[in-house]
Amino acid sequence: MKKLLALALTLSLALCLLAGCGQTKPASDPAAPQEGQDKELEKIIFTEPVRGYHWAPAYLAQTLGYFEEEGLEAEFQTVTGGDPAAPMFAGEAQFTLAGIEMALMTNEMGQGCKILVSPTQKYPYQLIGANEKYSTMESLKGGVIAGGQGATSAPQAFSRTCIQAVGMTPDEDVSVVSMASSAYAAAIQAGEIQAAVSTNPWSAKQLLDNGGVVIVDGTDEQEIKEMIGSSAYELFAIITTDKFIQSNPETVQKAVNAMAKAMKWMETATPQQIVEKLLPLFEGAEEELLYDATYDQEHKIANFTGYHTEEGFKAGVEMTKLSGGIKTDMTADKVYDESFLDKAWETIGK
The missing domain is CATH 3.40.190.10 (Periplasmic binding protein-like II)
Incomplete structure (x- = not known):
């Protein structure tokens, strides 16, 4: 478990890109x-x-x-x-x-x-599988997770942490791609992604209403503590x-x-x-x-x-x-x- 937690603590949850001013x-x-x-x-x-x-x-x-x-x-x-x-x-x-x-x-x-x-x-994020076929982290092996826009975005960091928490390697066992949440539904329907990160309850609802399944719930205190070492x-x-x-x-x-x-x-x-x-x-x-x-x-x-x-x-x-x-x-x-x-x-x- 110590090794698991150490691996889980390898990603930051950066919320904002620190690039040029828009x-x-x-x-x-x-x-x-x-x-x-x-x-x-x-x-x-x-x-x-x-x-x-x-x-x-x-x-x-x-x-x-x-x-x-x-x-x-x-x-x-x-x-x-x-x-x-x-x-x-x-x-x-x-x-x-x-x-x-x-x-x-x-x-x-x-x-x-x-x-x-x-x-x-x-932590209000959830990782949601596209359907019942993708209901566990292990089922995503070889697949793709959509995790927000930008390599340092919080959704991407959450995705990578979820992958590492079960002993898999991001971008080797499971790919993480940059994608706006508005594009999730079409990408799931086209089979381009097998899971996506919702950053608020409403976006999670949209995925669940279309057959999605919660894989990791960041609001679950015990679950998130096992991943990042803290329930807060x-x-x-x-x-x-x-x-x-x-x-x-x-x-x-x-x-x-x-x-x-x-x-x-x-x-x-x-x-x-x-x-x-x-x-x-x-x-x-x-x-x-x-x-x-x-x-x-x-x-x-x-x-x-x-x-x-x-x-x-x-x-x-x-x-x-x-x-x-x-x-x-x-x-x-x-x-x-x-x-x-x-x-x-x-x-x-x-």
């Missing part, structure tokens, strides 16, 4: 109501690789009016074709929605940044630069206060209530949001404190280091600044 596409983000607001709100910009449910506290802080309460107004920009963090490092945005691996890798590269809030506590994995993150923390600590505190309020609200809200408040930023995605929100609550994926765990951090460091994403050991103080969370919870109460 173009940013402003989202249609309605401003929170400003009745009674005497002074102008300070504008803050979040960049994101996609509009994703698991960063809900950032979105809800805007739609619930918590940013406004703190004197802020947020805009969310989806970056396509490049690195979502690049505008943040260039000073064109203040925050980015990304993954722990991005923070690890950019810090080692000398681009100092800190994770302020970790909005999830479990705070994959999703809300990040800012060291430079912005140093120059604008009050703005950072206000932003974290608002997101802490959103997490506190989320903890007691129903899936229907969460969806209602998210819809202004997810136009036309009501069915998908409701499914994700319900699955999230049933599987306890959300993190309502925003803090990381030592177990999850160590797993992230080892996986990123052993895969070549980073070359040196890293301590949590280089990656997290949760002092703003401390102050937020002191103010609003948990």
Whole structure:
């Protein structure tokens, strides 16, 4: 088993590509109501690789009016074709929605940044076989897994970890290819892939509704612990630069206060209530949001404190280091600044 776990810890779960900067596409983000607001709100910009449910506290802080309460107004920009963090490092945005691996890798590269809030506590991915014929890892030998776009993407890393966890070798026993999730169904029908990684509950549902079978469930605590050595994995993150923390600590505190309020609200809200408040930023995605929100609550994926765990951090460091994403050991103080969370919870109460 030790050998198995060592093999499983050879891949990082990088969420964002660290290549050149792509173009940013402003989202249609309605401003929170400003009745009674005497002074102008300070504008803050979040960049994101996609509009994703698991960063809900950032979105809800805007739609619930918590940013406004703190004197802020947020805009969310989806970056396509490049690195979502690049505008943040260039000073064109203040925050980015990304993954722990991005923070690890950019810090080692000398681009100092800190994770302020970790909005999830479990790994939400699933590896799904095309049909009953492909219901185990062993049945995929000689086949192909579709694992997201880019060799360093989190879905590809998850695919490779699943392969190594059963003693097989990626790209020898089982191939892993780059593919957008929108192309999964057609590729399965054409026999081009035998399995695919779903990165959220809704995408998993689409595969399962078409005859797919779950092979590995990342939300299963025991199953994922056997693979990566930890039942906790705070994959999703809300990040800012060291430079912005140093120059604008009050703005950072206000932003974290608002997101802490959103997490506190989320903890007691129903899936229907969460969806209602998210819809202004997810136009036309009501069915998908409701499914994700319900699955999230049933599987306890959300993190309502925003803090990381030592177990999850160590797993992230080892996986990123052993895969070549980073070359040196890293301590949590280089990656997290949760002092703003401390102050937020002191103010609003948990």
